[in-house]
Amino acid sequence: QSVLTQPPSVSAAPGQRVTISCSGSISNIGRSYVTWYQQLPGTAPKLLIFDDNKRPSEISDRFSASKSGTSATLGITGLQTGDEAEYFCGTWDRSLSVYVFGTGTRVTVL
């Protein structure tokens, strides 16, 4: 039930900036907070961004996010090799009463 669309991959050189889009609909992104999760290789997902654009205290301010209408965007500045991971957006779908994740985006540091 992956109803949120993300690009499969993005890449950039160290120090550069990347953005990841997450496209949904009025019943999910349009009416619920968006959360972003980071999954480093071989590990469990971790909370990265919550309530559309808030960072847990332990997350670097190089990570930021925004939302507009039925789409959300995650940005990573000052890209580091340690940022290589899979990134997923997620939110509650109020029409389906299910939690939906994005298709996932792999970030590669060139």
Added chain:
Amino acid sequence: QVQLVESGGGVVQPGRSLRLSCAASGFTFSNFAMHWVRQAPGKGLEWVAAIAYAGSTESHYADSVRGRFTIFRDSSKNTLYLQMNSLRREDTAVYYCARGYNWHERFDFWGQGTLVTVSS
């Protein structure tokens, strides 16, 4: 600190059953909703099921598991469960339990996962 530790995974034949457990510690388990999320090999995340805080009977399921899987909790043991019946090959995945902040607003803590392989 918050800890979630899954167990119960393994290899099971199609059509058989398996029960997963998630032992919680470091927080008041009964006050939080809990979720199961799975990830098939090389694939993305798929939400499986959710159960509200203790004292509520509310639960929700993904269409892919509704009628076959049951989520339940035992607050006296601080443990979350997932009873999986009529297993199919497509249920093969790493299963994570996650704590739900404010019901289903976000998953703020995750376990390390347990692998379930459905194969004959």
